Amino acid sequence: MNNILMFIAALFLTVTGTASAQNTVLSPVRSVDELKVMNEKELAREANGICNDIVIHNETANKFLDLGDAEDAGEMFDSSEKGLEYLQRIGLVIRDRHKGKSPAWFKNMTKAYTFDECDAASQAGGFLRK
Numbered sequence: 001m002n003n004i005l006m007f008i009a010a011l012f013l014t015v016t017g018t019a020s021a022q023n024t025v026l027s028p029v030r031s032v033d034e035l036k037v038m039n040e041k042e043l044a045r046e047a048n049g050i051c052n053d054i055v056i057h058n059e060t061a062n063k064f065l066d067l068g069d070a071e072d073a074g075e076m077f078d079s080s081e082k083g084l085e086y087l088q089r090i091g092l093v094i095r096d097r098h099k100g101k102s103p104a105w106f107k108n109m110t111k112a113y114t115f116d117e118c119d120a121a122s123q124a125g126g127f128l129r130k
Contacts, residue, residue, distance in 0.1 A: 029086050035093040044105070044127035047090045051109050051118035054083040058113070084110075 035043065061076035087110060095102050102110075105125030112118045122128035 032089060032093065035090060036096075038093075040094075040097065041127055043090060043094055044122055044125055047087060047094075047106065047109050048118055048122040048128065050083050050087050050090065051112050051121070052115055054080050054087070055113065055115055055118060057083060 030046070035046070038046065057076045057080035061073040061080065064070075064073035064076060091102060091106060091110065094106050103125060105121050105127070108121035108124060109118060112121055119128055
């Protein structure tokens with residue numbers, strides 16, 4: 001799955017061009033009100049999707065750094081940061097449902113650096129099947 005997602009990220013950058021690919025996450029960003037009407041499984045899927053977006057942006061940024069393109073790398077890291085901010089928004093809704101405490105699967109999601117770690121966190125919460 002990792003290779004497929006990297007291919008998609010590369011294709012995304014090729015089609016849109018590096019300059020227009022920055023400052024965006026690949027998933028739609030929902031408001032807190034929209035997130036509040038989602039059930040736990042939907043929130044977990046949303047969190048997993050943004051977790052994977054963050055991984056794509058970080059890996060793409062590192063590829064840009066390897067190519068000596070610090071400007072595009074910085075913009076990809078900025079996009080990754082925006083994804084992290086959205087993941088934290090999702091976390092606010094999840095914590096509210098768990099009486100102020102984040103479930104372990106969500107804590108693991110916020111620490112994920114790979115697609116497999118994102119998926120493992122979802123699976124640990126019972127939201128993703130192998």
